[in-house]
Amino acid sequence: MSNHKINVTVNGEVEVVEVPANMTLLRMLREKLALTGTKNGCSAGECGACTVILNGEPVNSCMVLAVECDGASVMTIEGLSKDGQLHALQQAVIDQGAVQCGFCTPGVLMSAYALLQRNAKPTDEEIREALVGNLCRCTGYNRIVEAVKQAADQPETVAA
Amino acid sequence: MANKEAQREKIPNPIGVSVPRIDAREKVTGAAIYADDIQYGPGLLYARIKRSPHPHALIKSIDCSKAKALPGVKAVVTGDDFPGYIGLYLQDRYIFCRDRVRYVGDPVAGVAAISEEIAEQAVELINVEYEVLEPVLNPEFGAGPDAAIIHPKLGEYVVANFIFPEPGSNISNHFRIRKGDVEGAWKDCAAIVEKRYQIPHVQHVPIEPHIAVAKVDENGKVTLWGSSQSPFAQRNLIASALGKSQSDVEVIAPFVGGGFGSKAGVSMESLAVAIATRVKGRPVKLRLTREEEFYTAFVRQGLIAYFKMGCDKDGRLLAMENRFYWDGGAYTEYSVNITRAAGYSSSGPYDVPNVKADSYCVYTNHPVTGPMRGFGMPEMHSGLEQCIDDLAHEIGIDPVQFRLLNCVRTGDTIVTGMKMHPTGLSECIEKVAKAIQWGEKAPPSAPNKRRGKGIAIMWKAPAMPPNAGSSAWVEMNEDGTATVGVGGQELGQGTFTVMAQMAAGALGIPYEDVRVARPVDTDYSPYEWQTVASRLTWSMGNAVVNAAKDARRQILEMVAQSWDENPDDLDIVNGVVISYKSEEAVPLKNLVIYGLPKPNDQGWIGGPVVGRGKFMPTYVTGLDPQTGQGPRAVVHYTTGAEAVELEVDIETGKVEVIRGVAAFDVGKAINPDMVKAQVEGGFVQGLSTAFFESLILKDGVLQNPSFVDYRIATSADAPKDIQAIIVEVAQDDGPYGARGVGEHPLVPTIPAIGNAIYDAIGVRVGAPPFSAEKVYLAMVDAGIIA
Numbered sequence: 001m002s003n004h005k006i007n008v009t010v011n012g013e014v015e016v017v018e019v020p021a022n023m024t025l026l027r028m029l030r031e032k033l034a035l036t037g038t039k040n041g042c043s044a045g046e047c048g049a050c051t052v053i054l055n056g057e058p059v060n061s062c063m064v065l066a067v068e069c070d071g072a073s074v075m076t077i078e079g080l081s082k083d084g085q086l087h088a089l090q091q092a093v094i095d096q097g098a099v100q101c102g103f104c105t106p107g108v109l110m111s112a113y114a115l116l117q118r119n120a121k122p123t124d125e126e127i128r129e130a131l132v133g134n135l136c137r138c139t140g141y142n143r144i145v146e147a148v149k150q151a152a153d154q155p156e157t158v159a160a
Numbered sequence: 161m162a163n164k165e166a167q168r169e170k171i172p173n174p175i176g177v178s179v180p181r182i183d184a185r186e187k188v189t190g191a192a193i194y195a196d197d198i199q200y201g202p203g204l205l206y207a208r209i210k211r212s213p214h215p216h217a218l219i220k221s222i223d224c225s226k227a228k229a230l231p232g233v234k235a236v237v238t239g240d241d242f243p244g245y246i247g248l249y250l251q252d253r254y255i256f257c258r259d260r261v262r263y264v265g266d267p268v269a270g271v272a273a274i275s276e277e278i279a280e281q282a283v284e285l286i287n288v289e290y291e292v293l294e295p296v297l298n299p300e301f302g303a304g305p306d307a308a309i310i311h312p313k314l315g316e317y318v319v320a321n322f323i324f325p326e327p328g329s330n331i332s333n334h335f336r337i338r339k340g341d342v343e344g345a346w347k348d349c350a351a352i353v354e355k356r357y358q359i360p361h362v363q364h365v366p367i368e369p370h371i372a373v374a375k376v377d378e379n380g381k382v383t384l385w386g387s388s389q390s391p392f393a394q395r396n397l398i399a400s401a402l403g404k405s406q407s408d409v410e411v412i413a414p415f416v417g418g419g420f421g422s423k424a425g426v427s428m429e430s431l432a433v434a435i436a437t438r439v440k441g442r443p444v445k446l447r448l449t450r451e452e453e454f455y456t457a458f459v460r461q462g463l464i465a466y467f468k469m470g471c472d473k474d475g476r477l478l479a480m481e482n483r484f485y486w487d488g489g490a491y492t493e494y495s496v497n498i499t500r501a502a503g504y505s506s507s508g509p510y511d512v513p514n515v516k517a518d519s520y521c522v523y524t525n526h527p528v529t530g531p532m533r534g535f536g537m538p539e540m541h542s543g544l545e546q547c548i549d550d551l552a553h554e555i556g557i558d559p560v561q562f563r564l565l566n567c568v569r570t571g572d573t574i575v576t577g578m579k580m581h582p583t584g585l586s587e588c589i590e591k592v593a594k595a596i597q598w599g600e601k602a603p604p605s606a607p608n609k610r611r612g613k614g615i616a617i618m619w620k621a622p623a624m625p626p627n628a629g630s631s632a633w634v635e636m637n638e639d640g641t642a643t644v645g646v647g648g649q650e651l652g653q654g655t656f657t658v659m660a661q662m663a664a665g666a667l668g669i670p671y672e673d674v675r676v677a678r679p680v681d682t683d684y685s686p687y688e689w690q691t692v693a694s695r696l697t698w699s700m701g702n703a704v705v706n707a708a709k710d711a712r713r714q715i716l717e718m719v720a721q722s723w724d725e726n727p728d729d730l731d732i733v734n735g736v737v738i739s740y741k742s743e744e745a746v747p748l749k750n751l752v753i754y755g756l757p758k759p760n761d762q763g764w765i766g767g768p769v770v771g772r773g774k775f776m777p778t779y780v781t782g783l784d785p786q787t788g789q790g791p792r793a794v795v796h797y798t799t800g801a802e803a804v805e806l807e808v809d810i811e812t813g814k815v816e817v818i819r820g821v822a823a824f825d826v827g828k829a830i831n832p833d834m835v836k837a838q839v840e841g842g843f844v845q846g847l848s849t850a851f852f853e854s855l856i857l858k859d860g861v862l863q864n865p866s867f868v869d870y871r872i873a874t875s876a877d878a879p880k881d882i883q884a885i886i887v888e889v890a891q892d893d894g895p896y897g898a899r900g901v902g903e904h905p906l907v908p909t910i911p912a913i914g915n916a917i918y919d920a921i922g923v924r925v926g927a928p929p930f931s932a933e934k935v936y937l938a939m940v941d942a943g944i945i946a
Contacts, residue, residue: 036197037190039417041367042450046867049367077190090188094180097837101652102187103368103417109188124880131875135867137367137418138652140844141878143837 006070010035011079019066025059026050028066029076037077037106041135048134051107052076058114060133077106080113089113092150100138108134112148121152171828172665175896178833179671182657183415183650193414193679195371195387200443204373205234207435207446208279210269210286211456212261215297215525215860216310217290219259222269226285232278235438236286238269242434246401247493248393248425250325250332251318252311255401255430261290262310262490263527264861265455270435272444295525295860299485300464302330302522310490310523320625323496324785332488333496333521335503337575337788340514345479349470351554357543358927359463359910360854361487364532365872368417369453372429374436375443381408382433383443388413389424389649390690395682397426398433414679419651420845421531422458424692425494454865458530459855461495462487463539467547469512475557477566479514482506484540488521488529495529496521501623502536504783504793507575508544509568509585509619515575517788525860531692537620537907538846545616545911546924559915560593563617568799576783576793584825584889585799589617591885595821596803608811611818612920615803616908621794622693622900626780630696631686632703634663634711634771636752640735641673642711647688648700649680653902654834655696659704661830662895666708668732669748686772694798694900697830699775701895706773715752718766722756777893796891798899800824802843802908804879808920810945813936815917817847819881824904828897829886839884839905846909848873850928 001020008015010033017032026043029035029052038061041049045063052061053075080087089112092098099105108131115122115130122130127148128141136144186192224236239258245251256267269286273279296302296310307330311317315327325332346352372386382404388394391411399406416423432446448457466483484506486499503519552562564586572580593599596613604611622628633645644663650656660674677685688700712732719737720727729741738745746756755766783790802822808815822839829835852871856863864870884905890897910928917935918924923942925935939945 030197034199035190036193039194039368040196041369041417042867044450044866046450047367081189086185086188093188094184097178097181097833099181099184099187100654100837100841101366101368101416101418102183102192103194103366105187106190128875128878133874135365135367135872135874137365137420137845137872138841139837140840140842140882141873141875142840142880142882145875145880 004067006067008069009073011075021067023066024062025052025064025066025069026061029061035076035078039103039106041103048111049104049107051110051134053110053114056117058111077109080109088151088154089147092147096143096147096150098139098143098147104134104136108136108144115148116152122148171896174661174671175665175830176828176832178831179657179661181654182660182676194368194417195373195385195414196447198385198414200373200445203442205272205274205439205442205444206276206279207270207272207432207444208276208283209267209431210283210288212257212264212266212268214261214290214292215264215295216293216308217261218293219257219261219268220289220291223287224269227271227282230278230282230285232274233271233282234274235272235435236269236282237435237438244401244403245317246397246426246430248397249320249323249497250493252332252493253491255434263525265527266490267431270431272435272439296330297524297526297860299462299487299522299524302524303485303520310525322500322782330523331520332492332523333499335500335519335788336786337503337506337515337517338786339575339577339789342479342481342514342516345514346470348472349478350473351551352468352470353547353551353554354468355543355547355550357465357467357546359539359542360927361459361462361526361857362849362853363454363457363459363855364420364422366418366420366422369448369450370423370428370457371447372432373443373445374432376436376440378440380404381410383410383412384429384433385412386429387416387423389416389419389651389692391649391680391682392647392687393690394426394429398430401430410681410683412679412681413649416649416651420533421692424531424690427458427530428456450867451865454870455527455862458532459489459527460532461498461529461539465540465543467543469547469551471551471555475555475562475565477510477512480507480512482517484519486519486521487524487526489524489526491528492521492523494531497623498531498536502540504576504788505537505619505621506540508541509617509799510566511568511572512575526857527855527862533845533903534620534907535623535693535903537618538849538910541616541618541907542910542928545908546914549915549918560589560598560615563589563615567617568619577789578792581796581892582889583797583799584887585617587887588799588801588823588825591823591887592801592803592821595883595885596805598803604807609807609809610920611805611807612916612918613803613805614912614914614916614919615801616911616915617801618904618907619797619799620904620907621797622695624689624693624695627776628689628695628699629774629776630688630700630703631774632700632707633686634667634707636711636748636769638750638753640669640748640752641675642667642669643675643677644704645677645686646700646704647680647685648696649691651691653838654831657834658697658830659700662701662704663708666705667712669735673735694902694904696900698891698894698899701898702775703773705895706775707771709771710773711769711771714769714771715748718756719746721765722758724759796899798824798826798901798904800904800908802912804912804916806913806916806920808917808935810921810939813932813939815851815930815935817879817913820879821883821885822905823885823887824901825887825889826901827891827894827899828888830896830898832886835886835901836884838901840882842905843882843909844873844878846906847913850910850913850930852929854929
């Protein structure tokens with residue numbers, strides 16, 4: 001398998017990475033950049049645990065080839081808090097008790113972040129629809145929905 | 161009232177306070193480390209497994225020569241390399257199959273290679289010849305004399321003394337209850353209901369798949385990193401199977417991305433260790449794909465259950481006769497105890513004078529069954545609680561009243577002859593009935609909908625060996641903070657938070673000043689049997705409280721000696737040792753490591769403070785193998801009730817749960833908000849099994865091994881209105897009165913929904929999942945719709 005050198009901006013940092021042609025974005029993040037906050041739950045685009053923001057859109061990073069990301073901008077869970085300051089969504093997940101095992105949490109936060117970027121005041125239904133691709137086996141979802149509502153109620157979330 | 165006040169004073173802060181989770185910040189930032197996140201270095205090898213394509217076959221030959229010759233392959237192993245049996249309660253498994261395969265996915269050979277791709281190619285190059293045998297696909301048939309025998313050597317297996325296999329058959333455990341005179345009681349019954357219920361296999365589906373990384377060094381020491389509920393049980397069972405000392409096996413267990421029982425005991429971990437013994441010094445990673453997870457990780461037992469129950473004209477239960485055929489799958493080393501638990505709880509949470517029950521664990525050529533959240537109780541209660549509803553209707557008593565009349569109460573002699581400890585079950589029933597506005601019927605939201613309410617109740621005891629133990633240490637640090645060592649595992653249920661709360665409360669320091677040492681590591685962490693059975697808050701909690709009290713005693717004795725005072729006059733409040741007598745005060749900082757000067761500067765006393773604590777129940781007795789009777793079958797039962805309100809669309813069969821309420825008697829909620837989070841999550845998992853989940857097996861072959869075809873509840877499926885109610889009737893030997901609640905919330909959900917569907921449309925849908933199609937067809941069959 002031939003290697004390809006790509007330039008990709010990850011959480012604001014420009015990275016130059018050599019990747020095999022068949023390597024997914026998920027594997028590149030975890031294995032080449034040691035960004036292990038993005039989780040592998042199914043490798044088939046079905047569980048949402050590997051959700052990251054690619055050029056502003058939420059994607060299952062297990063379904064994207066790393067070589068496709070040449071020149072792209074990627075945001076992962078590690079890029080959500082700034083200088084040790086939690087993002088309003090992260091604080092809301094803590095406040096609402098919306099995390100248990102935590103394995104789906106990074107993907108959930110990325111999907112929720114993308115939602116608030118495109119819709120600052122989502123309804124209950126819109127939140128549930130935005131998270132429908134993020135499977136969670138622990139929480140029963142309602143606390144996650146409440147957390148997104150809590151974060152949406154804070155004006156700084158939209159600017160972030 | 162005064163007594164209650166006094167009791168409340170004995171409960172220190174922050175017990176009963178909803179502090180935030182100790183692990184929340186690292187989990188929301190992506191910093192939390194799970195087993196696959198650890199960097200194992202450039203020496204890492206990747207393992208893949210050659211698996212059986214047949215549900216039942218003899219292995220005639222295995223040819224690994226081509227796989228071994230593939231460049232990049234470092235080891236190829238088969239069952240010939242590992243002759244030892246492995247298993248928790250019944251040692252019925254080889255690590256790799258040796259003579260026979262018993263389910264589709266049974267491991268036949270293993271490969272370690274320098275990349276996953278090469279390991280995959282090598283697996284394809286292994287050639288296995290089979291002689292295909294007739295599979296057993298139904299537990300009721302499997303228990304009979306005409307079925308092919310799946311484990312011919314059943315009589316030779318090592319087995320726990322409370323499990324009763326029947327060699328020469330496929331029955332790996334037969335648990336009996338014979339209480340009172342069932343045959344004589346039927347004639348006194350004014351109403352009798354007889355029903356058959358079936359429950360399919362479902363799976364735990366943690367979002368983190370199973371993973372194990374094993375390394376064996378030149379001295380033979382094994383290190384195993386894994387996503388594990390049971391580091392110590394894995395150490396013990398793997399050491400035994402490989403003929404090693406337990407002290408030569410180290411299991412390191414970071415955060416678990418969901419367990420629900422599937423990561424308890426030993427399953428795929430032994431494969432990684434076995435392969436690693438052939439590539440000494442190099443870590444070997446085995447990570448199940450999601451497809452492999454569906455095929456080969458533990459599944460919940462299927463169940464065919466026969467219930468017969470009768471009551472007198474006033475509605476008092478007089479007799480029950482229940483028969484359970486558990487679809488145990490290919491190996492039942494763990495799940496034999498599920499069938500025992502279902503046997504000794506087979507009356508459900510009811511006071512029934514005459515009970516006959518037979519619970520059979522039956523081998524089939526289905527996937528391997530194991531513990532899943534509820535441990536037999538969701539399956540058993542599903543039918544039992546719908547049957548109770550039918551009996552209530554038959555005798556003409558409201559289902560809530562019928563349950564209040566018959567539910568088990570403090571002091572009752574329960575099904576095993578044990579006396580029931582204080583329980584708040586009736587309070588749970590009353591509270592959910594009130595919260596769901598039982599007896600009031602709201603109009604449906606549309607003309608094509610029918611609205612209904614349903615209730616179900618439950619009980620569940622921790623199912624474990626009688627002497628499952630816990631231990632803990634509490635080590636003080638220079639700054640006055642404490643580090644708690646435990647061997648139980650954080651699966652998401654919040655146990656590290658609860659342990660920190662208990663240590664803080666028992667010591668007298670703020671919650672924020674407690675850390676929990678992790679990852680759990682069997683070389684450094686204190687012993688814990690397993691993180692299962694909803695037992696940690698109670699059992700490990702006791703050990704932690706004892707350890708914190710031991711540290712506290714050491715501190716107070718040291719300070720008392722230094723101040724020339726009596727320890728009884730001293731206290732630790734908010735991290736400061738104070739004297740109620742001399743009114744002296746000194747912060748814990750420094751003195752817990754460096755000690756204190758003796759009076760008049762005559763040397764020093766004290767030194768680093770490490771408290772130790774343990775807990776092991778000593779009072780559980782054996783049961784008579786013929787009658788299932790004995791003084792104390794279990795440590796305790798957590799009880800509870802759930803009710804739902806739902807609508808059935810009679811045009812489509814689609815069911816929508818409008819709201820759910822749940823009440824559980826947790827003894828004492830150490831962290832009330834986290835109890836509610838467990839209840840909500842468990843309710844939705846239960847709802848998911850009620851509406852969506854079933855492993856579809858055709859001739860033993862799984863048809864739906866993906867999230868597309870095996871659907872679980874999503875954010876769009878969770879009812880918006882789920883109310884969790886906490887009932888607190890203290891457990892006499894629980895820390896601050898606490899008992900567990902992790903599993904219980906999904907136990908009554910299927911029957912509560914089934915009863916509500918019946919209330920709405922007057923039809924019993926049959927076996928879950930209650931898909932729209934199934935509900936629609938049931939309505940057609942019943943003549944409700946054309």
